[in-house]
Amino acid sequence: MNINGTTKTICLLGHPVKHSFSPNIHNYLFEKYDKNSVYVCFDIKERNLKNSIDGIKALGILGCNVTIPHKVEVIKYLDEIDVNAKLIGAVNTIKNEGGILKGYNTDGMGFVKSILDKGNDLTNKKIMIIGAGGACRSIAVELASNDVSSIEIRNRSEEKAKEIANIIKNNFTTETSCSTEKIDKKALENIDILINTTPIGMESDLCPIDESLNPQNKILVCDIVYKPHNTSLIKWAKKHNLEVVHGVNMLINQGLHAFNIWTDIKPKDEDIENIKDIYKKINNITFD
Template sequence: MSSKTRLCCLIGHPVDKSLSPIMHNEAFRAKGLDYVYLAFDVDDLYLKEAVEGLRALKVKGFNVTMPYKVAILNLLDKINEDASFVGAVNTVVNDKDKLIGYNTDVDGIISALESKVNSLKGLKALLIGAGGAARACIVALVSKGCNEIIIMNRTFDKAKQMAEDLSKKLSMNYNLEKLNIDSLKKAISSVDIIINTTPIGTYPNLDESIIPQELIRKDLIVFDVVYNPKKTKLIRDAEKMGAKTIPGYEMFIRQGASSFKLWTGIDAPIDIMRRAVLKALG
């Protein structure tokens, strides 16, 4: 570090479990960049002051995590299209004191899916969940020409509100279904992709899955956004059934790679970032 070191960081509450500092600092070192990445735990009373402080300090950029991905919208100078569609920002670039918000979760989802299939055009997806990750998934799927999205959630009204909101911004073909075993059987029999955006299966609940193993077909792509553990029960079950799988750490790494490029202007060393994350996950 020196007086010329460029600062990138994470703001949120809490941030002590975040793997972003490990991942990004390894990437900066690998590329020989005089950058450092830190994590700042920001109380909600001081979010505005924190953002203005980062502007004043001329940080290169920063990530935003829970619970501020939506609240940050009103504190920025500009928001890109994906972030506007999703209604949340997870990456900010400081461009000559102008703070520009992006949602690189969308890029991370597209990149992860396209690592398993050449094109999403014309495919049909089952999306489980109705939070921020689900919104980003819908934007990603629609942008790449996914033909139909079946949306399920434990709270049906929340899924309905999300779908209605996004359908005002996007031209999307979707169906809403109540989440139960019968609707899962029916949906899974007709889709190409399953995406779980709920926290089911997150550590320490290692033996929980939202989908019974016997419903998974070998010709499916199964994507779980949960990245701790490295392989959720859903991913382990899908592997046993011969399906193509995308563990959540791939989305995390790939959205981080997109942030890295926005800040530095160069391609991220994804393999090095992946090794750092997997080592940290144990």
């Protein structure tokens, strides 16, 4: 990559961001498609979010990704919101169009593609989502768009979970419910897919569920946390011979869509495999 006086910047805003694989994704794509741009990360506390968004305009930054914990709060500082992002109520991608900042959400599409790529069908499936933040919003809307039967949201705060449940109820036929109760064996028996959308497990051995649970049905277990690759939730699932979807699959898929938004270039299928190879080398792992 040849950085010079005309190099443009695209960035990630979040807290924390030191774990991010996004620079590897986008700097690979910029180089491959001969775009004179560089992708960097900015660790932004919530009190500094507005100033950071103002800085995108002031510095002429072409766009950015937005991650935990800013995906919902950032909306109030943008000029325009894509229709789907408005429905979701969360933004993870921003494009600077001549000083007009427009927000998009690629999380849900990236997540659903990760499930479909493994040969799974979502029609009439019963879903349980842990967490009720921006990622949950986007994933729940996209799952409802793919005709899942029901979505149950488990979260410490019932208020946030109800907000997302109401979005689904008002726009789709998918049944929705929410609860603050801990997940037990009976809860697992009533679902097809379990999804963690919280940061629990990020660079730690914490698990969002009780690891002593012994599921009797073959559920699909998904974690949007991608570092470590095998989170405690993923390890628990593998211990019980359950099929899993790792967080890095969603990260790559949503990243490719964000790249398309910024550049109007649609990455090729080979780019997914090349990016996975980069990820494997960095983390010394193999994919399932």
